[in-house]
C-alpha cells in the first residue's frame with residue numbers, strides 16, 4: 001500500500017498548486033491514501049472548513065494539523081465531527097477535536113496519529129507518553145499506523161522516530177516547512193523522515209513574503225505576515241507499507257516543482 005504524506009500546505013496558492021499537481025502524482029505513483037498537513041491551508045494561516053474542503057476535493061483523504069489548528073474558530077465544529085481531520089493528541093483534552101482516527105478503507109484500516117513537539121512550541125503533554133498510550137489503543141484496531149509529529153526540534157523528531165521504531169508503520173515530521181534529506185526505513189521497519197517540507201511558494205520563508213520576515217528578524221517589530229507569491233513546490237514522502245505486517249518497505253521523499 002502506497003501512502004503519500006504532504007508537508008504543511010500554505011495558503012491559497014499552496015492549495016491551488018496541490019490541486020494542480022496531486023491527481024497526476026497519485027496516478028503515477030499508485031497512491032492508495034493521501035494525508036496532508038493542513039494547519040496553514042487557510043488564507044492568513046490556520047484551517048477553515050472551506051480550506052479543508054478544498055484539500056479534500058483536490059484528492060487529499062486525510063488532514064493532520066499542528067500548533068496553528070485553533071487559529072480559526074469556525075473550524076472547531078469540523079474538528080469535533082469530521083472523521084478525517086485530527087489535531088495533536090497531546091494538546092489538552094478539553095480542546096476541540098481528537099488526536100487520532102482509524103480510517104476504514106474497506107480492504108484494510110489505517111490509523112493516523114498527530115502529536116505536537118514539546119520543545120519550542122506551546123505547552124503540551126509529553127509526546128512520548130501520549131504516543132505509548134495512543135498506539136496501544138490503535139493497535140487493537142489496526143497494524144498500519146502513521147504518525148505526523150508536528151515539531152520544531154529535529155532532535156525531538158529523531159528521538160521519537162527511534163522510540164516508536166517497530167511499533168508504527170511510519171513517522172514523519174512537519175512544522176518547519178523545510179524538507180530534510182533523510183527519508184529512510186529505521187531498523188525496526190518504521191518509515192521515517194524528519195520533516196516533509198511544505199506545499200507552497202519556493203521563494204519564501206515558510207510561505208511568508210521573505211522581505212517581511214527579514215524585517216521582522218532585523219527590527220523585531222510586529223508585522224503582518226502576508227503570503228508570498230511565485231512558483232510553488234509540493235513536498236512530501238511516499239511510504240510503501242506491507243499491509244500484513246504494517247512494516248514500511250520503501251520511503252521516497254517527494255519534491256515536485
Ligand SMILES: [Fe+2]
Nearest residue numbers: 008039040175
Ligand atoms: Fe506549518
Ligand SMILES: [Fe+2]
Nearest residue numbers: 066067068175
Ligand atoms: Fe506548525
